[in-house]
Amino acid sequence: MKKGKIALIIAAALIIGGAGGYFLSGKLSGRHGEMKMEAKHASPEKTAQGEKGAAEKPSKTLYTCPMHPFIITEEPGACPICGMTLVPVKGGGEEKAEEENAIKISPVVKQNMGIRTGVVEEKPLVRLVRTYGRVTYDEKKISVVNTKVMGWIEKLYVNETGQFVKKGDPLLEIYSPGLVATEREYLIALEHREEVQGSPYREVVESAEKLLQAARERLLLWDIGEDEIAKLEKTRRVEKTLTITSPATGFVIAKNAFEGTHVKKGAELFRVADLSTLWVEGDVYEFELPWVRVGQDVDVTLDYIPGRTFHGKISYIYPYLEGKTRTARVRVEVENEGNVLKPDMYAHLTIHADLKKTSLVVPTEAVLRTGVRNIVFIEKGEGEFIPREVTLGVDLGDGLVEVASGLERGEKIVLSGQFMLDSESSIREAIRKMRSSGQESGAESTGHQGHAH
Structure with missing residues (x-):
């Protein structure tokens, strides 16, 4: 019995649902047909009035969070992030494109x-190119002291690296048997020329003169100066040692001479550097090379002399890059007043790259x-x-x-x-877009309503 009752109830529900669906379908179909007929026969004035009503419809009030301005809603309430009460945002009217975000x-x-x-x-x-560099010697002001004769060092006048010397100061004395023999040959040639000076035979006088000149040139080639030759002519006494002097004023930066040692021809004995002018070699990154030119002004600062700036100019840009660092080396010549700068110091360079335009x-x-x-x-x-x-x-x-x-x-x-202004400007733009979207949807809805009878 119970199963039969349940079956009857289900059948009745199905019949009622089918009838309701048919009824609703007919009503909606009829209403849809009426809307079509109304849209077909609607007057243009009616349609325009509907669109105008949608345009004149007041815009909705939007709400935002004072702490999170990107939160914008159409309903008041609390911020979903911080819980603060949302505040209304007033929208402006239609303005020019640039003034819309004012x-x-x-x-x-x-x-x-x-x-x-x-x-x-x-x-x-003027683009400022900043880089780092290293102070080094001016290669044009480095002098190498060597000897053109073979011999033994008898005495040293400069016996330590870093010593300051002036041009012409004695550095060492060297004994050379070959040099002693040449000096004796020069004295013999000098005496022979004096003996035949009054000879009636011209060829004899010329021959003596040539021998003396040849001996003199040999002394000069061995770096025997005019003063020493004049002294030899005056004293007529052969000096056992040769005194070698400094070719420039500066500091001894290398010393390979020791008393009693044997030296060969061309051996480097001293290296003297004039530190009045130094080079600062800086590394410029590859992407900054288009701005760098020879002759540009450069400011050089060092950490150990805070507040002091040295000025120089770029004298040379090396024609290759360092493969590992992708940098090119530039050379800056700097005056070293008071010998404050020391070679191998690290320096900071600021290159003033004039772009030649305003x-x-x-x-x-x-x-x-x-x-x-x-x-x-x-x-x-x-x-x-x-x-x-x-x-x-x-x-x-x-x-x-x-x-x-x-x-x-x-x-x-x-x-x-300007970050706060940018945030406010973004809010205004978002609100304007939301209002524009709302007005478009409102106009569409009003248009549909205007077509209904």
Whole structure:
């Protein structure tokens, strides 16, 4: 019995559901047909009135979080992130494209946001290339002391590295048997010329003169000076040793001479460096090479002399790169007043690369870089600020950047606090898009209602 009752109840439900569906289908179909007929016979005036009503419909109030401005809703309530009460945001009317995101704030808010402003300037472009370098010797001012005779060192006048010497100061005395023999030959040739000076035979006099000249040239080739030859002619006494003097004023940076040692021809005995001028060799990265030229001014600073700057110019750019560091070496000549600079010191270089043109520049901090666009906020006065997209040029490296387009000379721009302005501007843009979307959907709905009878 129970199973029979259940079956009857299910059958009755199916019959009632089918009848209801048929009834609703007929009603909806009839209503849809009426809407079609109404749309077909509706007057243009009626349609225009519906669209106008949708356009004049007041916009909804939107709400946002003071701490999280990207939270925007159509209903009041609490922020889902921090729980703060949402506040209403007032939307503006239709404005020009640039003014749609304009922001107007009071002087108090401006001060609280820490907004600082500056002016767009036009100036010659000078890019600052900063790098590091090392102080080294001026190769043109290094003198090598050697001997052209073989012998033994009898005496040293300079016996330590780093000693300061002047040009002409004695460095050492060397005994050379070959040099002693040559000096004796010169004295013999000198006496022979004097003996035949009054000879009636011209050939004899000329022959004696040639012998004397040959002996003299041999002494000169062995670096025997004119003064020493004159002394030899005057004293008529052969010196056992040869005194070698310094060829330049400077410091002894290398010493290979020791008393009693045997030296060969051409052996390097001393190396003397004039430190009045030094080189600073800096490493410039590959991407910065297009800005670097010979003759550009360079400022050199060192950590051990804070506050002092040495000035020089680029004298040479090496024609190759260092494979590991991808840098090119530049040579800067610097005057070493007071011998303050020491070779092998590390130095900081600032190269003033003159780009030979004038353009608009702004502080780097004034530019908001989104990765896609570069934005600068313009102050229009009376607390009004407008974001503007700009095209950047060369980064000058001293806190300034070139502006290729988007700004004009003399315009006031925001230097700090623009992140808060950018946040407010983003809110305004989001609200404008939401209102526009809402108005479009409202107009579509009103149009459908206007077609109904």
